Amino acid sequence: MRRLRNDLPYTFRPPIWRSWFRPIGLWANRRILDRKYRISKLEEEGFELIHELVERGDAVILAPNHADHADPHVMLEMGGRCRLPLHFMAAREVFEISDRAAWALQSMGVFSVDRDGPDMSAIKTAMNLLQNGKPLVMYPEGEIYHHHERLDPLHEGVASILLKVASKLPEGKRAWLVPVGMRFRHDPSVEATFPERLSRLEDRIGWTPKPSMSVNDRILRLGSGILSLKETEFLGEAGSGPLQDRLTTLCEKLLEEVEGKHGSDPRATTPPERVRAQRYRIRKRLLDEKEPPSEQQRMELFDDLDRVFAALQAHSYIGDYLLENPTLDRHGETVMKLEEDLFDFPEYPTTRIAHVIAGEPLNVSQMLAEGELPAKGGAGVLTATLEERLNQILAKI
Incomplete structure (x- = not known):
């Protein structure tokens, strides 16, 4: 957890997908996983179905737990392996490290969000991506807490965005929320x-x-x-x-x-x-x-x-x-x-194995149609369901 002691004005950084840069970015990401975060092996499960949903053009949010700085790098690697054009909503602070880093992040489909205020630019960008069939990764815990086997209470922002999108999708398209459990085991x-x-x-x-x-x-x-x-x-x-x-x-x-x-x-x-x-x-x-x-x-x-x-x-x-x-x-x-x-930053002195399981996707469109999610207050109910599913996945990793 890093100290946020600055008074920089916030500038929204949109995603600027650069197809020519993506192979370079994925290559660099693998080196970061190996050399910085010491991930020697990545074991995954359940991502085949997500690929099918994305191929259909449905709105898909992947919602992983957030226990380690390597989390987004693991998810980016999963996107490359499974041919998923993942976009990411990321804290504004990662874009303020350097202009070069910000350019690379935006090129890989990452956009900023000011977690401390109503960032309408980030919300609209997330909704536009989902409505256009671009899968999005959002972390409902918000912060990195370094306890892989316990969730912190989830924020309702992920559910709220997906529910708004679900109400705007054309006939035949559906909104899905995918719980993703992540766990790192030390050598x-x-x-x-x-x-x-x-x-x-x-x-x-x-x-x-x-x-x-x-x-x-x-x-x-x-x-x-x-x-x-x-x-x-x-x-x-x-x-x-x-x-x-x-x-x-x-x-x-x-x-x-x-x-x-x-x-x-x-x-x-x-x-x-x-x-x-x-x-x-x-x-x-x-x-x-x-x-x-x-x-x-x-x-x-x-x-x-x-x-x-x-x-x-x-x-x-x-x-x-x-x-x-x-x-x-x-x-x-x-x-x-x-x-x-x-x-200010932890050590990664030995190798680790990353375990990533994509749970059964929640069909949010169907839940709305069948009354499982109320028209008002649905974000709270959906968030509670997501939390339950994530806990189930973490318990078996």
């Missing part, structure tokens, strides 16, 4: 990397490394220590009690503090929704041209961005995830998550 050799990586993390916060402790105890001790630092930074003192209670308390107090300054959005109920609402309000104030903030006010606004970022970090850690089942993969995921939070 057993990753276990040998934990002691040194945990020592670097302990050293990063000023602790003397404890290589004699078990990996599990070191991870939990380190997590509690980092949480104490964050509690002291923002609340003035370290908390006590169960880890999950402390994480929830930190998240809630930080959000309440920022909402007390900038107001709250009654439609935002989950922590991620509340964070996005606050980022939108804060950035809007930072970019106010009629009454630009003073330098002191700018500093305070950036501090509030840091608070909501810390709140989202606290929300993203599941206190019992490692305790419930301390497997090699959960150890690996948690160490990577800690590395990202302390060093």
Whole structure:
């Protein structure tokens, strides 16, 4: 999870499909999967049916869980393997890394979305693509949380867009929502990397490394220590009690503090929704041209961005995830998550296998026609169904 501490005005980046560039992009993507994300093997299942739906010109959204930075690269590889002209909706921040990267992304059918505000350009682009039979990949979790076996609550945006498209399709065309489960398994050799990586993390916060402790105890001790630092930074003192209670308390107090300054959005109920609402309000104030903030006010606004970022970090850690089942993969995921939070990006020191399963497509057009989805409030019902299907897939990967 990366810090979003900027005041750049948002510029929508549309997809600009360049057929001549696609083979180059797919080749480069495979190298990224191999060299950066260490994906040695990609096992897939269920994509044959998706190809058939796309060939018919139906509207298809693929909705994967989002647990790793390699996720979109895996899906792009799947598009190349299965001859699917996949388009992607991606966070605006990936386009702001460099103009060259933005050009390459747009050439491969990727377009931007401002997750913190009503981005009508992104919504209209998504709908146009779907109505023209172009399959679209959208991540309903929105953020990368690094816990592959648990979903975070899904946003309703994916369902909402597809329902709008379903009502506009011509006779004979249908709208489909495809749950896609993704899981990354580490090579057993990753276990040998934990002691040194945990020592670097302990050293990063000023602790003397404890290589004699078990990996599990070191991870939990380190997590509690980092949480104490964050509690002291923002609340003035370290908390006590169960880890999950402390994480929830930190998240809630930080959000309440920022909402007390900038107001709250009654439609935002989950922590991620509340964070996005606050980022939108804060950035809007930072970019106010009629009454630009003073330098002191700018500093305070950036501090509030840091608070909501810390709140989202606290929300993203599941206190019992490692305790419930301390497997090699959960150890690996948690160490990577800690590395990202302390060093800005995780390590991928050993090879991994990516498992991707496309579940049975949900015939949204038929669900609407038969009354399974109500005319109003259908996005909530469809999102709940998607969440159930994704959980079923993750349970069997």
